[in-house]
Amino acid sequence: MNRTRSLFLAATLAAAPALHAHSGPMDTRFGDGGFAHYGFQAVNGQAGDAARVGCPGAGDTFVVVGAASNGQRIVTVRLRPDGSFDDTFSGDGKESFDLPTSFASTTASVCLAQGDPVMTGTVTDGTGERNLRLVRVGRDTGLPVAGFGNGGVVDLDLDAHLSGLGSDEVPVGLNALPNGDLALSGYAMLANGGISGFVALLNAAGHVQAVTLTSCWIMTTVLENPAGALWAFGSTGYGACRLTLDRTTLAQTGRLDNTTGSGVYPSTARAVRPGTVAMAVAIQAPYGYRPALAVFRETQVSILALPAPVLNGMATSLSATPGQQGVQVLPGGRVLFGGTLLKTDTSTGEYFALARIGRSAADDRTEIYWGHGGAMAAQFLPNTSACAVTPPAQEIYRMTLWQGRPAFVGRVDTQCFANAGADYFVGRVETDYLFGDGLD
Numbered sequence: 001m002n003r004t005r006s007l008f009l010a011a012t013l014a015a016a017p018a019l020h021a022h023s024g025p026m027d028t029r030f031g032d033g034g035f036a037h038y039g040f041q042a043v044n045g046q047a048g049d050a051a052r053v054g055c056p057g058a059g060d061t062f063v064v065v066g067a068a069s070n071g072q073r074i075v076t077v078r079l080r081p082d083g084s085f086d087d088t089f090s091g092d093g094k095e096s097f098d099l100p101t102s103f104a105s106t107t108a109s110v111c112l113a114q115g116d117p118v119m120t121g122t123v124t125d126g127t128g129e130r131n132l133r134l135v136r137v138g139r140d141t142g143l144p145v146a147g148f149g150n151g152g153v154v155d156l157d158l159d160a161h162l163s164g165l166g167s168d169e170v171p172v173g174l175n176a177l178p179n180g181d182l183a184l185s186g187y188a189m190l191a192n193g194g195i196s197g198f199v200a201l202l203n204a205a206g207h208v209q210a211v212t213l214t215s216c217w218i219m220t221t222v223l224e225n226p227a228g229a230l231w232a233f234g235s236t237g238y239g240a241c242r243l244t245l246d247r248t249t250l251a252q253t254g255r256l257d258n259t260t261g262s263g264v265y266p267s268t269a270r271a272v273r274p275g276t277v278a279m280a281v282a283i284q285a286p287y288g289y290r291p292a293l294a295v296f297r298e299t300q301v302s303i304l305a306l307p308a309p310v311l312n313g314m315a316t317s318l319s320a321t322p323g324q325q326g327v328q329v330l331p332g333g334r335v336l337f338g339g340t341l342l343k344t345d346t347s348t349g350e351y352f353a354l355a356r357i358g359r360s361a362a363d364d365r366t367e368i369y370w371g372h373g374g375a376m377a378a379q380f381l382p383n384t385s386a387c388a389v390t391p392p393a394q395e396i397y398r399m400t401l402w403q404g405r406p407a408f409v410g411r412v413d414t415q416c417f418a419n420a421g422a423d424y425f426v427g428r429v430e431t432d433y434l435f436g437d438g439l440d
Helices: 386-389
Strands: 004-010 035-038 050-056 061-066 073-079 092-099 104-111 117-124 131-136 153-156 167-178 182-190 197-201 208-213 218-224 230-235 237-244 250-260 264-273 276-285 288-296 301-304 326-332 334-345 347-355 374-380 396-402 407-410 423-428
Touching: 035 050, 050 104, 050 117, 050 301, 050 396, 050 423, 061 117, 061 347, 061 423, 073 423, 104 182, 104 396, 117 167, 131 182, 153 197, 153 386, 167 276, 182 264, 197 218, 197 230, 218 264, 218 276, 230 276, 230 288, 237 264, 237 276, 237 288, 237 301, 250 301, 264 288, 264 326, 264 334, 276 301, 276 326, 276 334, 288 347, 326 407, 334 407, 347 396, 374 423, 396 423
Parallel strands: 104 167, 131 167, 167 218
Antiparallel strands: 004 374, 035 423, 050 061, 050 407, 061 073, 073 092, 104 117, 117 131, 131 153, 167 182, 182 197, 182 218, 197 208, 218 230, 230 237, 237 250, 264 276, 276 288, 288 301, 326 334, 334 347, 347 374, 396 407, 407 423
16 A cells, blocks of 8 residues: 555634644544555456445445446455455455446445445447446455346346437436335436436346436435435436435425525435435535535425635635535434545545534534534545656545444545556545534
8 A cells, every 4th residue: 555645624714723623534543544545456458446335344344346447347345444455355355256248337336234235337338328237246245146136237228118218327326225125316318418317216136116207407316205205316407406206106296496596416315314314415606616515304405505625725626526425424413525626627635524404404504613614625645756746536436434434435546647547445534523512
């Protein structure tokens, strides 16, 4: 592992009182300064690796799965709490298997209740049409789960269930429902040139139960609501939206919107408490995109603006790519927002902000005593000559709880020059000091 420097940066100009100050968000007991990266042998000259999902494993381990060699195979690694390989897993901490066709990995993934990771991507056929693929990997084996689809793989062409579609189908969100069903969501190109959100419902074995196009432009998350129906979250392009769908047929029975007047790019949503859901969004601003939470309650959706992102003392932008922002729910109604930072259109760091979601919109607030004004930035910098000139491109895709702390996975270019490939990127955020008020 390359020696790294972890930079912890204030994300607002307001200084926090010294009593609450902390050196930064990363857990330095993990990896090198809170970060770790893992690269694998290239296949057919392809060296691009990207981690897509991390799930707590046996004991205190962390199981990370992604697409390696530019989508030609799936690689699973199992990590110890310090970020080293757990060599009791497959002899060296790693396991892999090939895919029959190249798999374009995207951001939609989930950890099932029993711990197995499932991730989605796309496959392109000979006509150029892009369809959907789901892969379920055994948490304890790193191999495909035979009882899911065809040998652990489900290929889903929305054209088999819907009419009027164009050539592209893009998965953005994947959620496990309480009964074991999977809800896949995203957007599809239409034959008339437009775009529509979609939701597909599959059972635990990967068999399609229902598919629908939605009245919102893009869908990122599907959750079961307190009444037993489904809530599907996403964006109209200019506001956050929540659709109520029939649990069996996916027929739309309700809709809730918030219009900002600016471009709204949605990402992961998670339930804070029954009936209250927080969704990470990037909102278009005069210079780039700013972070915010869209908070949905039974009959209202509100926008909680988060501190503007700052990196190395300079204002920067949040990535607006759906799936490159996320939320992790913490004790006491707190929500940690995590996202990818951009500088001149290159992903260059990580942004974190902490908010408390109250019982009403009037009670929602940024936790200003966390970090500096409620937000921090971090940057992974390998100690190489190339990276001293150009920081590595780095992206985070999904957050989950591991050992009581938020952990994220993504990809990083540790060589800092073009076409060098990328590694799995893993980080863990320190949260012990978040709950010092004794109220949780």
